[in-house]
Amino acid sequence: MEIIKIERKILEKNDEIAEKNRSIFKKYNLLVINMVSSPGAGKTSILENTINILKPRFNIAVIEGDVQTDLDAIRVAKYDVPVVQIVTNGACHLEAKLVNDAISNLNFEKTDLLFIENVGNLVCPAGYDLGEDLKTVVVSTTEGDDKPLKYPRMFLNSKILIINKTDLLPYINCDINLLKKNALQINPKLEIFETSCTTGKGLDKWCNRLSSLLEDRKK
Ligand code: MG
Numbered sequence: 001m002e003i004i005k006i007e008r009k010i011l012e013k014n015d016e017i018a019e020k021n022r023s024i025f026k027k028y029n030l031l032v033i034n035m036v037s038s039p040g041a042g043k044t045s046i047l048e049n050t051i052n053i054l055k056p057r058f059n060i061a062v063i064e065g066d067v068q069t070d071l072d073a074i075r076v077a078k079y080d081v082p083v084v085q086i087v088t089n090g091a092c093h094l095e096a097k098l099v100n101d102a103i104s105n106l107n108f109e110k111t112d113l114l115f116i117e118n119v120g121n122l123v124c125p126a127g128y129d130l131g132e133d134l135k136t137v138v139v140s141t142t143e144g145d146d147k148p149l150k151y152p153r154m155f156l157n158s159k160i161l162i163i164n165k166t167d168l169l170p171y172i173n174c175d176i177n178l179l180k181k182n183a184l185q186i187n188p189k190l191e192i193f194e195t196s197c198t199t200g201k202g203l204d205k206w207c208n209r210l211s212s213l214l215e216d217r218k219k
């Protein structure tokens, strides 16, 4: 009983700071996307490709969450966008407070789109609001088709699902239709995109969706 109470308090505090973050994002009319997945699903690869495609039209910034290293931040920074690294020193998710600290290092005057790459973990990032507009969950085909059933909360709390590494489908035991069915069973409103960062297939559709979300904001 005691433990549950403590966790609630932590989450209440987190939600308060998330609201502060949200009001900052709103002030600058930013679209903020919290990218979540298990480790190795391809969040950073998707970010690299997305930045490459959208950079000529939109100003993009990135907050990178990692347990220990700044390897992903280095990858993303090569695309010449502002990147702030959060190293959680072992913690398995980002909290609104950490994002709030990162925000103070970014200038949003000219930013349209902010990506927050969360720590690779399909469990607790589902419960931590960072102040984002939406969560995008990435699942790779190599993880199998049962992930949505095993980690329902993440799929329930996400608005977009990206199924990545579709180029590997011929070689592995993953039924993509079953994967989609399982995801929609948990969350019938999920928008689903299929991508391969190796061949580039499907990235245009995902980027077009982001473009339309960004254009909607300008109206
Ligand atoms: Mg990464």
Ligand code: ZN
Binding pocket: 091, 092, 093, 121, 124, 125
């Ligand atoms: Zn965690």
